[in-house]
Amino acid sequence: MIPLPSMLPILDPRWHLFATVAQLGSLTRAADALNLPQSVISRQIGQLETQCGARLFRRTGRGVVLTDFGQTVQQRILPMIVAADQLADAILTTNGIPIGEVHVGLLPSSIPSFAGQLFRAARALPQGAPASGGRLQRPAGGVAGGRAARSGPAAA
Known part of the structure; x- marks a missing residue:
């Protein structure tokens, strides 16, 4: 799963939501994975679709699937997300800000x-x-x- 940027969004964060929904095939599963309300995910995807002037997803009874347009966008946006996240990481580490995730185990x-x-x-x-x-x-x-x-x- 492509994580949301932690601090320095180079790209519009809605594209991270788009990528997560596309990967998981469900607004609800994406909302759970991102710890966001499903309504927020739905609204953000709707805004992207309005901005693009075309549907990115086709809603089904079991979730969502990418439209042909959505597949085209996904192929182009995924490399941009990776590059933007790498740039943000480089900027943060250059400024001495540690990055990464910490998991703590407790008995x-x-x-x-x-x-x-x-x-x-x-x-x-x-x-x-x-x-x-x-x-x-x-x-x-x-x-x-x-x-x-x-x-x-x-x-x-």
């Missing part, structure tokens, strides 16, 4: 002692740091394995 017995401190530390990250806004997310299946992970980047 269930240590969660009361450390989770609050980790949450506060994550919320205190400098503005623009590549963080999710401090949301903590349990892996699929709950705390099994004793791990909790920060969720992916939030949308702008």
